[in-house]
Amino acid sequence: xxxxxxxxxxxxxxxxxxxxxxxxxxxxxxxxxxxxxxxxxxxxxxxxxxxxxxxxxxxxxxxxxxxxxxxxxxxxxxxxxxxxxxxxxxxxxxxxxxx
Amino acid sequence: xxxxxxxxxxxxxxxxxxxxxxxxxxxxxxxxxxxxxxxxxxxxxxxxxxxxxxxxxxxxxxxxxxxxxxxxxxxxxxxxxxxxxxxxxxxxxxxxxxx
Numbered sequence: 001x002x003x004x005x006x007x008x009x010x011x012x013x014x015x016x017x018x019x020x021x022x023x024x025x026x027x028x029x030x031x032x033x034x035x036x037x038x039x040x041x042x043x044x045x046x047x048x049x050x051x052x053x054x055x056x057x058x059x060x061x062x063x064x065x066x067x068x069x070x071x072x073x074x075x076x077x078x079x080x081x082x083x084x085x086x087x088x089x090x091x092x093x094x095x096x097x098x099x
Numbered sequence: 100x101x102x103x104x105x106x107x108x109x110x111x112x113x114x115x116x117x118x119x120x121x122x123x124x125x126x127x128x129x130x131x132x133x134x135x136x137x138x139x140x141x142x143x144x145x146x147x148x149x150x151x152x153x154x155x156x157x158x159x160x161x162x163x164x165x166x167x168x169x170x171x172x173x174x175x176x177x178x179x180x181x182x183x184x185x186x187x188x189x190x191x192x193x194x195x196x197x198x
Contacts, residue, residue: 005118005138013112019104022193039104088194094121095187095194 007090009083011056016041016049021084024059024076031073050074058083106189108182110155115140115148120183123158123175130172149173157182 012018019039023030030038036046053059058080062073076084111117118138122129129137135145152158157179161172175183 005114008114008117010114013114015104015107015109015112018107018193022196025197085197088197091190092194094117095191097121098124098184098187 004090004093007086009087011053011058012084012087014049014052016045017053020046020049020053020074021058021076021080024074025081025084029062029073029075031071035074053080056080056083103189103192106185108186110152110157111183111186113148113151115144116152119145119148119152119173120157120175120179123173124180124183128161128172128174130170134173152179155179155182 012021016039020035023035023038027034032043032046032050035050036043039046050059050061054061058077060075060077062075064071064073111120115138119134122134122137126133131142131145131149134149135142138145149158149160153160156176159174159176161174163170163172
């Protein structure tokens with residue numbers, strides 16, 4: 001038996017990043033405040049983890065104006081969706097191996 | 100909907116520590132070399148993560164001699180087993196929410 005921890009993506013080790021991806025996977029685009037409310041984290045903490053996921057190419061940012069106020073919406077990219085699904089599949093295997 | 104990332108234990112964020120716990124959960128005691136082979140990590144990396152889990156009280160160490168050679172075996176504690184099961188349950192919820 002060999003545990004395939006190499007197949008777990010390092011970008012998703014952080015529970016905040018796991019949470020961001022989970023939220024964006026089931027919601028088609030979320031703004032900063034919604035993500036913050038979902039995850040119950042500070043602005044700084046969320047911003048750091050968003051930047052990391054953006055750098056990986058797993059989420060993308062859309063800046064717009066709503067009622068003349070700037071609004072930033074985050075989306076999961078196709079690449080991010082694929083990587084996250086693979087990550088969850090490996091976690092699922094690990095969970096199954098424990099039962 | 101609120102993602103319960105707070106229920107994910109920080110000790111298990113690292114994929115190496117997740118791997119150590121997975122290996123010890125299905126094997127009743129493993130020595131250093133067996134753990135290293137399972138996880139395919141360096142000595143230093145494994146030692147660091149073992150120390151962290153030991154400090155949390157999630158694994159315990161038994162030192163003995165086998166054929167006059169020192170041998171160290173690692174076991175999961177009852178507390179570790181409980182915490183790891185809870186962690187996997189939360190991961191399972193996250194995975195389910197994606198399907």
